[in-house]
Amino acid sequence: MKEASVVAWDGPTRVFKWALVFVVVDGWISNKYGGGFPAWHKLNGYTALVLIVFRILWGFVGGSTARFGSFVAMPGKVMAYLADKKKFLGHNPLGGWMVVALLALVLAMATTGLFSGDEDRLIIDGPLAKTVSDATVESAALWHRRIFTAIELFVLVHIAANVIYALTSREPLIRAMITGRKPAEDYADMPAAEPGPWGRALACLAVAAFIVLAPIYIVGGRLL
Amino acid sequence: MKLKIATIVGLAVAFSGVAVAQTDVIAQRKAILKQVGEATKPIAAMMKGEAPFDQAVVQKSLGLIADDAKKLPALFPADSKTGGDTAALPKIWEDKAKFEDLFAKLAAAATAAQGTIKDQASLKANMGSVFGACKSCHDDFRAKKS
Numbered sequence: 516m517k518e519a520s521v522v523a524w525d526g527p528t529r530v531f532k533w534a535l536v537f538v539v540v541d542g543w544i545s546n547k548y549g550g551g552f553p554a555w556h557k558l559n560g561y562t563a564l565v566l567i568v569f570r571i572l573w574g575f576v577g578g579s580t581a582r583f584g585s586f587v588a589m590p591g592k593v594m595a596y597l598a599d600k601k602k603f604l605g606h607n608p609l610g611g612w613m614v615v616a617l618l619a620l621v622l623a624m625a626t627t628g629l630f631s632g633d634e635d636r637l638i639i640d641g642p643l644a645k646t647v648s649d650a651t652v653e654s655a656a657l658w659h660r661r662i663f664t665a666i667e668l669f670v671l672v673h674i675a676a677n678v679i680y681a682l683t684s685r686e687p688l689i690r691a692m693i694t695g696r697k698p699a700e701d702y703a704d705m706p707a708a709e710p711g712p713w714g715r716a717l718a719c720l721a722v723a724a725f726i727v728l729a730p731i732y733i734v735g736g737r738l739l
Numbered sequence: 740m741k742l743k744i745a746t747i748v749g750l751a752v753a754f755s756g757v758a759v760a761q762t763d764v765i766a767q768r769k770a771i772l773k774q775v776g777e778a779t780k781p782i783a784a785m786m787k788g789e790a791p792f793d794q795a796v797v798q799k800s801l802g803l804i805a806d807d808a809k810k811l812p813a814l815f816p817a818d819s820k821t822g823g824d825t826a827a828l829p830k831i832w833e834d835k836a837k838f839e840d841l842f843a844k845l846a847a848a849a850t851a852a853q854g855t856i857k858d859q860a861s862l863k864a865n866m867g868s869v870f871g872a873c874k875s876c877h878d879d880f881r882a883k884k885s
Contacts, residue, residue, distance in 0.1 A: 550874030551867030634877070634884055635776050637783045638870045653884065660883075737787075 523604050523697040525578030525710030527719075531570055532692055538563040539621065539666065553639035554739045560641075561727065561738065563625040567618055568723035569716075576719065577711035580605030585704060587611050601703040602686060613673050620669060624662045629731065630655035642735035765823030768814035771807050778803045779873070785862060792859040801853040804869065808846035812839045826882040838880055845872035 524532075538559055545556040574583040588596070588608035596608040606614055632640030632652045644652050677688050691697045699706075732738055778800040784790035785797070815831055815838070831838045848868040855865045 547878075549871075550878075551869065551871030553870075633874070634881075635779075637776065637779050638874060657883075 519699040520696040521604070521699045521707035522695060522710055523691045523708050524580055524695045525708065526695065526713060527573060527711055527716035528578055528581040529692060529695055531566060531573065535563075535566055535570075535617075535621065538566060539670070542624075543663075550638070556639065557628075557642070557739055560625045560628045561731075563621055564727045565720070565723045567622045567625070568726050569720050570618060572719040572723060573711065573716065576715060579705060579709040581711065583615075587615060600684075602684075602700055603704045604697060604700075604702040604706070604708060605704050610676070613669070613676070616669055617666075617673065620662060620666050624659065624666060627655045627659040627662060629735075631659045632656060642731050642738055645736075646734060762823040764814050764816060764819045765825050765827075768811060768819075769823070769825070771810060771814070775804055775807050775873075778807075779870075782862070782866060785859070786866060792862060794857070797856055797862060798853060801849045801856070801869070805846045805849035805853070808842045808849065812842050826884075828880050828882050831880050834879075838876070841872055841876040841880075845869065845876070848872050 542556065542559045542563065545552070545559050549555040573581050576582075579585055586603075586606035586608075588611055593608040593612070596603075601607075603610075605611075629641040629643045630647055630652060632644040634656075636644075636649075636652070640652070641655070644655075647655075680686050680688050681690075687697065728738065781790060781793070781796050782800055785792050815827065817832060819825070820827065820829060820832060848871075852865045852869055856862050
């Protein structure tokens with residue numbers, strides 16, 4: 516009874532995706548309930564930055580459906596998709612932009628966090644807060660809050676869209692992001708994904724960790 | 740006519756008296772909160788490793804924080820919602836029980852920390868509940884500057 520299925524998302528892309536969900540949720544929890552443990556929120560922020568940089572690298576050298584070239588679509592393609600609603604194996608032209616938006620928002624969120632500090636500059640401050648003026652710290656903190664509101668809105672739309680697709684167009688999008696497989700069909704982008712190898716993903720992760728942590732440590736003098 | 744003037748003067752004095760009382764209490768609580776912040780500063784520096792651990796300073800600061808946390812709830816009477824450049828949010832008076840409970844938590848946490856902190860390691864391990872109480876109250880009940 517097993518339907519024919521094809522690879523849609525490689526392992527690293529899926530692990531990244533759910534890890535990103537985790538850091539967004541944990542970022543909120545560590546702020547709300549970890550007020551006394553600044554290291555928790557800061558570690559979460561570094562993890563978010565490393566993940567995003569990893570995903571940017573993976574967008575060039577990762578599995579075929581994870582590559583930006585395969586899903587970042589020109590507006591004309593988005594309009595065409597809205598008209599014909601063809602099925603895509605990877606991100607559809609509209610959903611691709613949601614991915615770009617979410618990545619950009621989390622990147623901005625974590626970056627503003629590096630320069631933010633609490634109002635009294637007592638309990639928590641980002642590792643780079645001391646390298647900028649107080650006014651910059653204040654505006655970084657303001658944007659850190661504003662961007663979170665934006666993330667909440669985009670996440671809501673993102674979840675709603677996926678649930679609606681899963682229910683109405685019988686596309687098991689959420690399941691595919693867990694199992695990595697989708698039913699074999701006549702997809703508009705590609706018939707099956709070519710997964711990116713794990714070794715390459717680990718290399719990307721190591722490079723991402725270095726790109727993120729080394730400059731912060733050198734400029735800020737500390738991480739926690 | 741004289742009576743009228745006397746009444747007006749009397750009323751004016753009475754009103755300004757009330758106004759003074761309100762700004763007074765606001766000034767008082769601002770001063771105490773400022774003191775709490777100042778007491779926290781050296782501890783925060785020790786936590787970050789920017790200053791050496793100093794048991795005497797930690798004990799004194801925590802004692803001050805615990806005392807201040809007990810004084811503060813009385814300094815938010817219903818007639819002190821505005822004025823005096825207060826950062827108090829109206830939510831304080833809408834959820835007074837939670838607001839006062841946070842001060843009780845802060846006092847308890849500071850007293851408990853006083854008993855357990857002996858060195859840098861126990862400082863790091865035990866300040867969380869104090870800082871957490873500061874933050875949860877500021878998050879919900881203090882207006883943001885920007």
